[in-house]
Amino acid sequence: MESVVDVDYLVVGAGAMGMAFVDALIAADETATVAIVDRRHGAGGHWLDAYGFVRLHQASAFYGVASTLLGGGRVQSDGPERGLHERASAPEVCAYYDNVLAGMVATGRVAFHGRCEYAGGGRFASLVSGARSHAPRARVVDARYLAPSIPSLSPPPFAVEAGARVAAVNDLVRVNDAPPHYVVVGAGKTATDTCVWLLQQGVPPNAITWVRPRDPWLLNRAVVQPDPAIFLGMAADTMAAAAQASSADEVFLRMEADGIMLRIDPAVTPTMAKTPTLAMWELQLLRTIDDVVRRGHLRSVAAGRLRFDDGDVRVPDGALVVHCAADGLKYPGLRPIWTPETITPQPVRVGFPCYGAALAGHVEATRDDDAEKNRVCRPSPYSNTPADWAAMQVIGGDASLAMAHESDLREWSNGTSLNPVRVPPDRAADPQVAAARARLKEWIGPGRARLLELAAQA
Numbered sequence: 001m002e003s004v005v006d007v008d009y010l011v012v013g014a015g016a017m018g019m020a021f022v023d024a025l026i027a028a029d030e031t032a033t034v035a036i037v038d039r040r041h042g043a044g045g046h047w048l049d050a051y052g053f054v055r056l057h058q059a060s061a062f063y064g065v066a067s068t069l070l071g072g073g074r075v076q077s078d079g080p081e082r083g084l085h086e087r088a089s090a091p092e093v094c095a096y097y098d099n100v101l102a103g104m105v106a107t108g109r110v111a112f113h114g115r116c117e118y119a120g121g122g123r124f125a126s127l128v129s130g131a132r133s134h135a136p137r138a139r140v141v142d143a144r145y146l147a148p149s150i151p152s153l154s155p156p157p158f159a160v161e162a163g164a165r166v167a168a169v170n171d172l173v174r175v176n177d178a179p180p181h182y183v184v185v186g187a188g189k190t191a192t193d194t195c196v197w198l199l200q201q202g203v204p205p206n207a208i209t210w211v212r213p214r215d216p217w218l219l220n221r222a223v224v225q226p227d228p229a230i231f232l233g234m235a236a237d238t239m240a241a242a243a244q245a246s247s248a249d250e251v252f253l254r255m256e257a258d259g260i261m262l263r264i265d266p267a268v269t270p271t272m273a274k275t276p277t278l279a280m281w282e283l284q285l286l287r288t289i290d291d292v293v294r295r296g297h298l299r300s301v302a303a304g305r306l307r308f309d310d311g312d313v314r315v316p317d318g319a320l321v322v323h324c325a326a327d328g329l330k331y332p333g334l335r336p337i338w339t340p341e342t343i344t345p346q347p348v349r350v351g352f353p354c355y356g357a358a359l360a361g362h363v364e365a366t367r368d369d370d371a372e373k374n375r376v377c378r379p380s381p382y383s384n385t386p387a388d389w390a391a392m393q394v395i396g397g398d399a400s401l402a403m404a405h406e407s408d409l410r411e412w413s414n415g416t417s418l419n420p421v422r423v424p425p426d427r428a429a430d431p432q433v434a435a436a437r438a439r440l441k442e443w444i445g446p447g448r449a450r451l452l453e454l455a456a457q458a
Contacts, residue, residue, distance in 0.1 A: 002123070002134045007033040007111070010138035012118045014038035015045020016063065017345045017357035018143030019100060020418070023065035024361030026109055032365065034110045035135055036101075037124045041114045044097035049152050050090040052173040053197045057189055057276045059085035061226040063093075066358040066416040068103075070096050073226075073417070080281035085225055141343040146330050146353065146382070151190060154326040158185070163303030166321045169194050179320040183306065185211045185298055186324030189276040192218075192264075194324050195289060196282050205288040209315055211306065213297050215270040217252055217386070218262045221277040228423045232436035234260055235421070239440065239447025242393070248386035248454050265292070273389040274329055274382065275351070298325075334379045334395075338370040346379035348403065350396030355418040356380070359403065362412055376406050391455035397448055 009025070011018050014036050026032050040048050056063055060071035070093070074086045081087075088096070104110040113133070116124045122135045152170040160166050165179065169190055182203060184194050191210070198208060223234040241254035249269060255261040262278055263270050264286050295308040301321050306313040337344055337360050348356035356379070363377045380396035383389035400421075403409050413419045427433050 002132045005035050005133050005135040007035045007135055007138050009034045009141055010122055010135040011036045011141040011143055013143030014043040015147060016354050019043055019097060020065050020354045020357035021141060021143060021345045021361035022104060023067050024358040025365050027067055028362050028365035035113060037113045037116045037118050039117060042098060043101040044094045046148055046150050047090055047093045049150060051170045054090050054193060056087040058224055059226050060088045061085060061417040062352060062420055063354050064096060065100055066418055068100055069417055081279055084221060143345055145344045148329055149327040151323050151326045156323040157325050158298040159300035161300055161302040164301040166301060166323060168323045179318055181207050181316040181319035183209045183315055183319050183321040184324060185321060187212045187214050187216050187272060191324040192286060194322055196285050199285045208289050209291045209293060210289050211293045211298050214272040215265060215268045216272040217270045217275055218278040219275045220259055220262050221279045223260055224277050226417055228427055229432035229436050231420050232440055236436055236439035236443055239443035242451050243443055243446035248390050252386055271385060273386045274384060329382045331384060334381055336374045337377055337379055338373045348377060348380055348399045350380055350392055352420055358418055376402055378402050390451045393451050394448060394455055
């Protein structure tokens with residue numbers, strides 16, 4: 001037997017993108033009814049499985065849903081990030097989504113089906129009771145398309161031989177017998193967070209080996225702030241750097257000189273450009289770790305040994321290998337957000353997935369024709385390499401331009417903190433904002449033209 005769920009939309013995934021889509025949809029369409037299905041017990045996606053010391057890498061104001069500010073919009077008044085906007089911890093993010101979901105359900109138009117597996121065709125089943133349900137007339141919204149892989153739910157991408165000690169990053173907060181040495185495997189945000197946390201706990205830098213298959217470019221958190229003068233100024237400097245560069249690598253080197261991009265080792269040109277944010281205090285800590293292994297991907301770990309394609313690297317006996325090497329961001333390729341089968345939320349403005357999903361929800365509620373929806377709301381990819389980044393900037397810029405030509409979407413976008421380029425009314429006449437806008441207008445044309453050339457070369 002199947003129970004019938006009579007709703008307009010079936011949203012698969014209660015993570016950041018699914019929640020942002022639903023929030024904007026039901027705000028703009030006061031008749032829309034929604035069922036949200038997720039394998040987890042609550043809303044929040046991978047935050048429900050996050051490691052204990054993780055925080056948002058960007059300002060809280062850029063994350064969450066359009067109707068409800070995450071945090072208080074506060075500027076930190078003390079600590080190493082004094083003067084930068086607050087960043088929520090994992091418990092704060094989970095509590096936020098719990099409250100947002102409760103508000104959605106309280107409308108009487110949204111139902112949450114947790115611990116359920118989606119089977120396709122509008123059908124899902126409870127993982128707890130086995131009860132099956134079907135939403136026969138619902139339009140399906142697949143909010144899982146870009147769901148990241150995380151270490152706690154992914155096996156290590158290397159073999160573990162007898163005698164080796166290996167732990168996922170989540171298990172670090174439960175270590176009771178301090179190992180003589182740590183080996184951190186990974187080059188992304190999780191690995192940088194882990195190294196910083198270990199150092200903050202008093203682990204000496206020389207007691208850490210960092211297996212970093214690729215070096216990453218990282219955005220200076222100080223220039224990615226919910227302040228239009230800062231953010232638009234960063235965008236202008238980025239376009240100026242691009243306009244004057246002869247290669248994708250040179251774009252990044254110029255941005256580094258302008259204080260936009262950071263790299264851990266000044267002697268190594270990074271090849272990874274996923275560009276999470278990093279603060280200068282974190283960079284200074286990371287640079288204290290001298291034992292960095294750059295021999296490609298780790299193939300297996302044994303007692304006292306790390307095995308690579310070109311040979312072994314010795315580490316102290318009893319070393320704890322920390323798995324931070326899940327895939328993270330996904331690169332399945334762009335697809336139209338609206339197809340006859342599915343609505344697939346994706347980023348629209350470069351690097352801000354919550355804004356993209358919220359915009360898609362608003363467009364779904366305010367436009368009738370799918371072709372028109374796809375015209376004004378275009379997907380933008382994530383980047384992996386500097387060349388990818390150049391292409392992402394062009395595609396994302398075109399997507400932003402398509403939306404900007406629609407007066408109602410401009411007005412909506414300028415009303416949500418999820419939009420990093422919004423200018424609040426009280427800042428519209430600010431001379432610093434005006435100067436940043438003028439500089440961006442000067443450089444965006446030449447910068448885009450050069451990025452297009454660099455993307456084509458790649």
